[in-house]
Amino acid sequence: MPELELVKLDKSYGDVRALRELSLTVGSGEIFGFVGSNGAGKTTAMRIAVGVLAADGGEVRWAGRPVDLAVSRRIGYMPEERGLYPRMRVGSQLRYLARLHGRSPEQAEQAVQRWTQVLGISNRLDDDVQKLSLGNQQRVQLCAALVFEPDILILDEPFSGLDPVAVDVMSRVLRAQADAGVPVVFSSHQLDLVERLCDRVGIIKEGSMVAVGSIDELRSRGGLRWQVQGPPADAGWPGTVPGARVVSIEGPTTVVEVVDRDGEADQAGQEVLRAAMAVGPVHAFGPVRPHLVELFRHAVSDSTDPSTGTPIGEEARQ
């Protein structure tokens, strides 16, 4: 199965280094979520991937070969700043874009019918784009990325500004595309959405990847955490477990984190439970799954130099 690879991309704007040896790989059928603070380099990386921006160094490859115009013509792209001709009808605009991507007039017409149907804007085909609401313009924009049956999808903030119904529609479309074998890369600040939708997530900070992996991989890369409802932590029991520290105490509930115990999560958990029970009765016990939000905060607030720090989860993938 072909893979989309961004290999050691470098890009500077004057004195600002936007990307530092940024690398990532997205396989066919995979949805890759790209998260990072504003200005971290997501858009720059995506613009280089579709070929509208030249990298200072590094390479973008598809199926092992550098991406040229023939390949980038097959990439469905949704720019961060939406771009459509405001005074052109939805239908003719989409047909035109499909033709520019090499489709025949018949293929273009069929695809326009199909995708506007799927995205619920088939009744607006004869309206000028500027007459549509922003949400509907966004749907047209996604149609523009889909009407030529792309081999790769690269979408910059596809969910921003969408209502919940549109978010569901968009999510289903992306899943279906991935299931059909298309690698899908999208960036988003809606981390719950990324968590739900993505097979893998990359966290970018100051131009380099600080964490890449599936949500579960990312979770396990931090410490393992357990929530214990029972004896108070100040009774000293967490200290008896090697590598454990108290994360938070809220009434009778203590959250304990155990670090450096890769591969023995169950054992570490049992040790925490035994230590607590040795002091008093335990009413509830279970693992704490950090949300992507916490992982993200943790990753981007990490003060280690991103160019030398080991990306979390990278080994887990390789």
Added chain:
Amino acid sequence: MSPLETIRLVAGREITTRIRSKAFLWTTGLLVVAIVAGGVILNLALDSSSATSVAVTPQTEPLAQPLQAIARANDEAIRIVDVENDAAARAAVADEDADAALTGSPTDFTVVVRSQPDPAQYSMLTVLRQQTALGAAVTDLGGDPEQVAQQLATATVKIQSLDPAPERDGGQIAAGYVAGILLFLALQTTAQLVSQGVVEEKSTRVVELLLSTIRPWQLMAGKVTGIGVIGLLQVVAVIAAAAGTALALGLLDTSSLDLGATIAWALVWFVVGFITFSLALAALASLVSRQEDVASVTAPVLVLMIIPYVIGISIAPWDPTNPIVVALSYIPFAAPMVMPMRIALGTVETWEILASLALSLALIPVLVWGAGRIYSNAVLRTGARVRLRDALRAG
């Protein structure tokens, strides 16, 4: 997909979008209507001003024929109005039924006018009076006035001109004006459509979507081609309206204007001028991201358009061989407006046109290279205005 097909698609979009636009249809329609109406008004004005009406009584009626002959010799038209007597003749002038009246007798007549005769009328009437006096004198001397008149008619002045002024008539002067104004307006509006189109794509960010699938030069070439075709259609419509009106009303019947050649050359120069100006404007427009900034960045090129136009239109019709006009008709950017004026005025040799055309054509590859480079480097850089030097250097 071949580059040519891509360019054709882009050009096709430009054409269909403009043709669909109401503004375009209205401007073209109004332009054609204005041209036809202008021709009709010009024709009416020529008709009404040309004939001077002169009232004659039965006594002065013999003067009508010599007067007509004098008028014809002077390129003037006289309409004779017959009245019953001197009183009726004076009344006709007073009531503005006639411009002048001849009263009294053929040998001693008085001209009645409202205030004073215009210079042309005055000189014709003076000649008439001198002829009648001469006729009377010839008769007194026992000669035949008719014979004398014939001898006089064959006596003409021989002129040898050392530096003949180029001859041009009203039709040619009018065509010179029309050619200059038409090319200036057409080039200005169509080239500005290109710069607006470039910035529209940049300001709406659609250019980013387009350039993920086609090359910048293909987008620029398609845009220039599409708008060029539209502009050419507009120019053809206007020329057809102008030529049709002029021919239908017979405005050019007496002119030595070479209408076919003037039109053909005007179209050639429009195409050359459009390519020159649109490439320059497309490149400059790609430097800015907002429609408001287009005017400031394209101003230098528009000045290149306005200055030769103003000089050409104010000097060429009266002095087609003026050295400044001749020089401008060779300089690329100025030639597309000035040379068609000279062609319409009929004061230019074919080799001169071809030499000027060669100069303008020689510049086009340079413009293609420079404009392509600037456009490619600048069109994706949104935000602040890109400096020309950076756009030429980068990439």
